[in-house]
Amino acid sequence: MIKKAIIPAAGLGTRFRPITKTFPKEMLPIIDKPCLEYIIEEAAASGIEEIILIISDKKAMIKEYFGNIFEYQGKMIRIGYAYQEEQKGLGHAVLMTKDLIGNNAFACLLGDDMFVSKTPALKQLIDVYENNNGTILGTIAIDKSDSNKYGICDPLDGESGKVLRLKGVIEKPDPKDAPSNLAISGRYILIPSIFKYLETQTAGALNEIQLTDAILRQMSEVRAYAYKIDGKRYDIGKKDGFVEATVHFGLSRDIVSKEDVKKMLKK
Numbered sequence: 480m481i482k483k484a485i486i487p488a489a490g491l492g493t494r495f496r497p498i499t500k501t502f503p504k505e506m507l508p509i510i511d512k513p514c515l516e517y518i519i520e521e522a523a524a525s526g527i528e529e530i531i532l533i534i535s536d537k538k539a540m541i542k543e544y545f546g547n548i549f550e551y552q553g554k555m556i557r558i559g560y561a562y563q564e565e566q567k568g569l570g571h572a573v574l575m576t577k578d579l580i581g582n583n584a585f586a587c588l589l590g591d592d593m594f595v596s597k598t599p600a601l602k603q604l605i606d607v608y609e610n611n612n613g614t615i616l617g618t619i620a621i622d623k624s625d626s627n628k629y630g631i632c633d634p635l636d637g638e639s640g641k642v643l644r645l646k647g648v649i650e651k652p653d654p655k656d657a658p659s660n661l662a663i664s665g666r667y668i669l670i671p672s673i674f675k676y677l678e679t680q681t682a683g684a685l686n687e688i689q690l691t692d693a694i695l696r697q698m699s700e701v702r703a704y705a706y707k708i709d710g711k712r713y714d715i716g717k718k719d720g721f722v723e724a725t726v727h728f729g730l731s732r733d734i735v736s737k738e739d740v741k742k743m744l745k746k
């Protein structure tokens with residue numbers, strides 16, 4: 480059973496300047512709620528009972544807003560905090576939660592990837608984990624020409640279907656070196672021995688300590704699988720993806736009139 484989730488939210492948000500000079504990108508609103516709240520709701524809807532937000536001193540607003548309890552459909556989700564004061568990469572951010580995780584597999588959700596799906600994206604991964612003990616990487620199919628923006632999965636020969644056992648993962652390869660078009664898309668089930676590998680992980684792509692590199696080394700003792708997430712993904716780390724998500728929720732959340740938004744867009 481996966482009950483804990485971590486959400487890295489200490490990054491500098493350089494792709495979203497200028498607002499992120501002083502404002503945490505995770506708190507940017509999609510209509511009336513911060514994007515981080517949509518991600519927390521996905522975790523809660525997937526059965527997560529405790530969430531650890533990885534923040535920095537510059538992101539105090541996140542703690543002010545969420546506090547220590549998040550109520551979701553009558554359930555109380557505990558919110559804890561870990562701090563990453565030096566931005567050394569995603570792998571380093573995850574390492575900051577080591578003392579809060581314990582011995583059970585846990586989930587990791589990245590706030591730049593937002594999914595709209597019938598079954599919450601994270602719940603899909605949790606279901607896959609129940610039948611496949613190991614690291615589960617939520618993926619989407621991309622154009623290979625975009626491979627240098629993602630961690631790319633390398634399935635074992637002969638694997639087919641929705642869940643693929645992997646022989647490797649590689650962070651931000653050039654398109655010519657990408658082993659497939661399956662890109663890691665911000666949802667993970669991780670096995671706690673990952674911390675052992677993160678502790679000794681040296682910098683990789685972009686000179687950052689990459690989670691993908693530690694997952695690759697951990698594959699010597701823990702199986703890893705890629706799972707293609709069912710649903711529509713919005714890349715809200717990009718400005719155009721953010722606008723797209725705003726339009727989507729403007730047309731689907733009942734706090735605004737769908738008809739009015741449609742008319743406005745047509746006009």
Ligand code: G1P
Nearest residue numbers: 569592629630662663664665691
């Ligand atoms: C991170 C991960 C990468 C993954 C991506 C998904 O990269 O390192 O493996 O594919 O998120 O959004 P970033 O977007 O932080 O460069």
